[in-house]
Amino acid sequence: xxxxxxxxxxxxxxxxxxxxxxxxxxxxxxxxxxxxxxxxxxxxxxxxxxxxxxxxxxxxxxxxxxxxxxxxxxxxxxxxxxxxxxxxxxxxxxx
Numbered sequence: 001x002x003x004x005x006x007x008x009x010x011x012x013x014x015x016x017x018x019x020x021x022x023x024x025x026x027x028x029x030x031x032x033x034x035x036x037x038x039x040x041x042x043x044x045x046x047x048x049x050x051x052x053x054x055x056x057x058x059x060x061x062x063x064x065x066x067x068x069x070x071x072x073x074x075x076x077x078x079x080x081x082x083x084x085x086x087x088x089x090x091x092x093x094x095x
Contacts, residue, residue: 002034002089003057005064007050009073009082014040017048020076027068028052032059046079053089060086 011017021038028036033052041047054060063069064084073082 001056003054003060004087004089005052005054005060006085006087007052007082008041008084009048010044010046010079011048012046012077012079014045014048017076017078020072021050024072024076027072028063031063031066031068032056033063057086057088 018038032054034055035051035053037051039049039051041049052060052063054063064086
């Protein structure tokens, strides 16, 4: 079953973070990310919310526990410990 990882964290500088995030794309794909989205908190522009979708929970857990992800987040300027949630994808709708 497909799964989604939700990550919420603060960044020191969005432009720096976005460059790091974009540069990390080949690694995300290599870890099995099939789709992603980036959002900004409506009340705090330093808070970024990211989703990553995977074909299965196993790939998601390998990715979230990888040293590459931890290093990439640190290099991109993520501040503090990110909040991370995991979910099984049950339904996708379109208007």
